[in-house]
Amino acid sequence: MSTSAASSSSVSGLSHSQPVEPVIPGSAKAQRYRPDLLQDPEKAKDSTVVDVTKRLVAGGIAGAWAKTAIAPLDRTKIIFQTSEKKFCARNVVIEMVEIVKREGVNGLWRGNCATVMRVFPYAGIQFAAFDVYKHFLSKDPDSMSAAQRLLAGSAAGATAVAVTYPLDLIRARLAVRRTWEGSVARKVWWQAITGGHDRITVKQLYRGLSPTLLGILPYAGIAFLTRDTLNHLASKHYHTTPLETPLKAKMFAGAVAGLVAQSSTYPLDLVRRRMQTEGFVETGLDHVRSSSGRVATPYFKSISFTLHYIYKQDGLKGLFKGLSMNWIKGPVAFMISFTVFDYMKIYFRIER
Template identity: 30%
Template sequence: MASEDVVGKSTGESAVTRIVNLAEEAKLAREGVKAPGHAILSICKSLVAGGVAGGVSRTAVAPLERLKILLQVQNPHSIQYNGTIQGLKYIWKSEGFRGLFRGNGTNCARIVPNSAVKFFSYEQASSGILWLYRRQSGNEDAQLTPVLRLGAGACAGIIAMSATYPMDMVRGRITVQTEKSPYQYRGMFHALGTVYREEGFRALYKGWLPSVIGVIPYVGLNFAVYESLKDWLIKSNPYGLVEDSELSVVTRLACGAVAGTIGQTVAYPLDVIRRRMQMVGWNNAASVVAGEGRSKGSLEYTGMIDAFRKTVHHEGFGALYKGLVPNSVKVVPSIAIAFVTYEVVKDILGVEMRISD
C-alpha cells in the first residue's frame, strides 16, 4: 500500500512537472523567447543572409571596384587610367573580360564573411543599445534614434573589418596586378602566406588604423541613413510608397543608394590612404602601379598622417578623392543591392528578425 502511495505520488509529481514545463514553454513562446536550438538556427540563417548579400552585391560591381583601386594607387607620373569609361575600356583591351573581374574571387572570399559578420553584429549591437536606451530613459516603447543607429553601425563595421582585414589587405594587392606586372601572388592564400613570410604578421594589418577611422562614418552612416529613411517613409508615406506597412523593393533600393552615397563620400579619403599604405613593402608594387615613381617616394609612408601629408603635398587635395567617380557608381548599387538582398534572403529563410526590428 505504501509503495502504491509512493508510485501515485511520483506519478502525480511527474504530471505536475510536465504541466509546469508546458506552461513555461507556452509563456516563453508568447514572450517571443526562442529555444537554444531555434536561436542557433536563426543566427546561422542571419549569417547566411549577410554572406549572400555581400557576395551578390560585390560581384555585381566587381569591374568598378577594381578600377577604383587602380585609380587610387597609380603613380601620378605614369597615368594609365584617366576615368571610369576610359579605365574600363583600357582594362578590357589590355586584359580582356577576365581582367574586369581580377581579384573578385579573393574579394568575395573576404566580403562574404565580412558582410555576414557586419549585418549580424549590427543586429546584436542595435538590440543591446536599444535595451540600454530603454532602461536609462525608462520608456519601454522607445526606438533607436539615428545617432544610436550610427553607433550600432560603427560597432558592426569595426568588428567585421577587423575580423577580415588581412584578406582585404592582400585583395588590394592582387587587384592591382596586371598582365604586364610580375605575378607575385597566385591567389588569396598564397598572398597571405607570402606577406606573412616576407613582411611579417604586422604587414597583414597595414592601413588598419585609417580603416577603423573610416569604417565608423561609412558603415555607421550606411545603417543609420538606410534605417532612418525607411522609418520616415513608412510613417509619412509620401507619394503613396507604403503598402501594408512595407516598402517596395525599388523604394528600399533607393534608400540603400542614398545611404551608400552619403557614407562613402564622407569616408572616401581614408579609403585612399588605406590602399596606399597597403602597398608599402611590396617589392613589385613599383612595377605594378608606380612605374618608375618608387624613387620619388610615392609609396614610402611611415604612418597614416605621413601618408595624408605626402599625398596632399605631392598630388594635391584632389588625390584623396581619386577613383571617387567609379566608386560612387559602384557604391550606390552595391549598398542598395546588399541591403535588399539581405532582407529578401532572410524572408526566404524565414528569419523573423529584420535589421529594422
C-alpha cells in the same frame, strides 16, 4: 446487456489496435504532437545560435551579390587610387579596355574570388552585428535615436573589419597586380599574403588597419544610420514593418546610404588603399620593380605621411581621386546589399 456490452467492447478493440494514450499538457509529447503550440510566437522562435547563423548567411549572400556586381568598377578604382595616373571618365574607360585586352573579360573580375571570400564573412558579421547591437542598445529598434543607430552601425563595421581585415588586404594587392603570366602568376598569391617578404607575419596581414578602422567607424555608422532612418520613414509612409517596405523604397534607402557614406569618408579609404598596396603597384609611374613584388616607400608608413604625400602630389583634389566612380558603385553596392539582406531575412524567416 452485459453480452452486448462485451461484444461492443470487443468490436471496439478490433477496430482500434491500441487505446489512445492521454497527452499531458506541457509534456514533451504535447509539444511534439500538438501543432497548435507551434503557433505561439514565443515557442516558435529560433535559438540564439540558429538566429545569428541565419543572419550571418543572409548578410554574406547580400554582400557577395553586391561586390560581384560592381567588381569591374571596384578593380579599376583601386588601380587609380594606388597610382599617379590622372583620374577622369575617359581614362577609366581606357583602363578597363586595357584590362580586357591584357587579361580578357574575366580580368575585370580579377581578385573577385578573394573579394567574395572576404565580403561573405565581412558582410555577414556586419549585418548580424548591427542587428545584435541594435537589440543591445534598445528594446524597441523602431524607436531608436539617431545616435543609437550611428553607434550600432559603427560598432558593427569595426567588428567586421577586425575579423576579416587580412582578406581585404590580400584582395587589394591582387587587384592592382598587372602581371599574371607564366611563373609570376604562381607567386602573386604568396606575395599578396606575405607582403613581399619570405614569411607570413601578423604585422603584414594587418598593414593599413589603422586608417581602415578610423574610416569604418563613421563610414558604417553613417551608412546604417541613413539606411535605417530612411527605411523606417518608408515603413510609416507605406504602413508596413521596416522589413516589408516596397522594393523601390529599399533600393532608394540603400542608394542614398551608399552615396552619403562614401562621400563623407573617402580620403581615409584612399589612404587605406595606398598603405595596403605599397610595393604592388605596377603602373610604370610609381617606379615599382615588378620582379621583386615589393619596394619600401616611406610615405606609406602612417596615415599622416600618406595624406601629406597625396596632398603634396595632387593637391586637395588628390584626396578625392576616384570619388566620382564611388558615386556610381557605392550606391549600387549598398542598394543591392541592403535590399538582398532584407529579402534573405524574409526567406529565412528571421525574427526582428
